[in-house]
Amino acid sequence: MIVAVAREAAGENRVALVPETVARLIKSGVIVRVERDAGIGASFPDQFYESAGAQIAPTKAALLKDADALVKLGRPSDEELGALSKGAAVIGFLSPLGAPQYVERLSKHGVTALSMDAIPRITRAQSMDALSSQSNIAGYKAVLLAASALPKFFPMLTTAAGTIPPAKVLILGAGVAGLQAIATARRLGAVVSAYDTRAAVKEQVQSLGATFLEIDLGADAEGAGGYAKELSAEQIETQRRFMVEHIGASDVVITTALVPGRPAPRLITAEAVRAMRPGSVIVDLAAEAGGNCELTQPARTAVVEDVTIIGVTNLAGSMPYHASQLYSRNVFTLLQHLIKDGKLNFDFADEITKGTAITHGGEVTHEPTLAQRAAAVT
Numbered sequence: 001m002i003v004a005v006a007r008e009a010a011g012e013n014r015v016a017l018v019p020e021t022v023a024r025l026i027k028s029g030v031i032v033r034v035e036r037d038a039g040i041g042a043s044f045p046d047q048f049y050e051s052a053g054a055q056i057a058p059t060k061a062a063l064l065k066d067a068d069a070l071v072k073l074g075r076p077s078d079e080e081l082g083a084l085s086k087g088a089a090v091i092g093f094l095s096p097l098g099a100p101q102y103v104e105r106l107s108k109h110g111v112t113a114l115s116m117d118a119i120p121r122i123t124r125a126q127s128m129d130a131l132s133s134q135s136n137i138a139g140y141k142a143v144l145l146a147a148s149a150l151p152k153f154f155p156m157l158t159t160a161a162g163t164i165p166p167a168k169v170l171i172l173g174a175g176v177a178g179l180q181a182i183a184t185a186r187r188l189g190a191v192v193s194a195y196d197t198r199a200a201v202k203e204q205v206q207s208l209g210a211t212f213l214e215i216d217l218g219a220d221a222e223g224a225g226g227y228a229k230e231l232s233a234e235q236i237e238t239q240r241r242f243m244v245e246h247i248g249a250s251d252v253v254i255t256t257a258l259v260p261g262r263p264a265p266r267l268i269t270a271e272a273v274r275a276m277r278p279g280s281v282i283v284d285l286a287a288e289a290g291g292n293c294e295l296t297q298p299a300r301t302a303v304v305e306d307v308t309i310i311g312v313t314n315l316a317g318s319m320p321y322h323a324s325q326l327y328s329r330n331v332f333t334l335l336q337h338l339i340k341d342g343k344l345n346f347d348f349a350d351e352i353t354k355g356t357a358i359t360h361g362g363e364v365t366h367e368p369t370l371a372q373r374a375a376a377v378t
Contacts, residue, residue: 001342003335004057004067005034008074013041013320014327016071016092019052021328025335026053029342035063042320068344071331075102086110087361089344091331093117093130096358096366097261103366107359112346114338116330117260118366120355127333128352132176133326134316139180139256141315142283143169146252147188149281149301149308155189166191170246171210172267172292173256174201177285181254182208193246197239215242240269248275255292256285268293270305278306287311 003025005017015038017025022032032054036046046056057063064083070076072092076084084090087110094115096103106113116130126132146169147154156166169185171178174196182205185192192210196202205212215238247253247268253276257265264286273282273295284291287298295304296311303309316323337352338344348354348365358366 001029001069001339001344002031002033002067003069003071004063005032005038005054006060006063006070006072006076006080007035007038008041008072009077012074012314012317014073014317014324015039015042015044015320016073016324016327016331018042018044018324018328019048019054020325021332022049022054023052024332028336028339030335030339031055033057033063033067035060039324042324044321044324069335071335073327078105081106081109081111084109084111087112089114089338091116091334094358103358103364107362107364110362112344112360113358114334114356115358115366116327116334116356118356118358119330119334120351122351125352128330128337130327130330133330134323135175135177135256136180137319137323137326138285138315139177139254140184141318142177142254142256142285142312143181143184143188145310145312145315146185146254146281146283149310150252151279152251153189154185167251168193168249169252169254170194170250171254171256172196172243173258173285174198174205174212175256175258177256178254179204179208181256182210185252185254186210190252193250195243195246197235213242213246215239236265239267240272243267244269244272244275247272248277250276250280252281252283254283254285257292258286258289262289264289264292266292266294268295270294273307273309274305276305276307279308280306281308281310283310283312285312285315288313 025032034049034054035057069089075094076090089112091114096115119125119128152167153164154167157164167190169190169192171181171194174194182192186209193213194205194210195213202212282293284293284296286292287296296309298311299313301310346353
């Protein structure tokens with residue numbers, strides 16, 4: 001069995017498999033090919049892969065010839081899909097929700113597409129959960145960006161010139177990224193509060209030493225798989241009014257709220273930004289999906305109403321060494337799950353395979369994607 005590791009598109013420094021994981025795959029009998037310089041952006045040069053036993057492919061054609069699986073972070077290009085044999089597997093963050101045309105293209109190429117952002121959030125699949133591994137990094141880095149941009153100390157300091165109070169940090173969304181942001185901000189000495197529509201995360205927030213803000217929305221907003229579900233217009237308006245006061249009292253606000261397959265919910269209005277003190281900072285981790293802040297500019301840092309709004313995208317990719325290391329382990333565990341007797345085996349009676357596979361045998365197999373396609377037709 002041949003697993004191919006492709007170089008990512010320009011601007012993405014992560015790599016899908018690192019030498020440590022490659023060595024483990026080779027030990028299990030898998031042939032691993034790595035495209036030339038695929039790992040250079042993550043500080044894994046070709047010689048590291050060669051030492052691990054991988055073959056270095058000088059061209060895309062050489063990489064994908066007879067490959068049984070192509071592993072990436074992002075979506076494969078049309079060139080890569082065209083070079084793969086029918087029946088080959090593609091593994092990466094394929095983001096199928098809201099992208100029916102791309103899913104159709106995958107099915108027409110006859111590949112079995114496995115999306116790392118569709119891994120079911122069940123106990124058996126925790127070690128494959130790439131969304132969590134990358135969100136963990138994003139939550140950590142978001143706090144460092146905020147601390148760097150804020151013209152204040154995070155911790156309380158007692159000096160000969162007087163006492164400096166700690167920064168007040170508000171985290172909106174207490175998923176994996178939010179919880180890591182809470183923990184990191186607390187380590188830096190800030191006073192931290194957090195808000196989430198899911199009541200179940202209250203104990204997790206409090207266990208990290210943060211204050212959990214509560215608002216009665218009339219119903220819990222936890223959806224399938226532990227993700228937040230979309231709120232009604234009335235609930236959103238109630239939430240926004242509640243937020244203005246707490247956002248205005250914060251030095252830093254970090255937003256992490258996402259609903260799979262939907263635009264990011266707008267939690268911070270222009271009114272809330274105006275309520276913040278000059279020099280305050282917002283880090284919007286939902287910028288790629290439109291942003292949780294009304295004034296966020298994706299992939300840009302803007303100063304609006306004397307508030308710095310950081311609309312960073314691909315924050316996990318800004319720490320490519322460890323991000324690649326963790327993602328590589330996620331992919332390795334998925335491959336271990338799929339490989340039987342030296343070949344990929346797709347058992348659609350298995351919850352992990354069924355939930356992760358987007359296309360197979362020229363057909364779309366992912367249930368949410370199928371439902372979206374049916375809704376679009378009707």
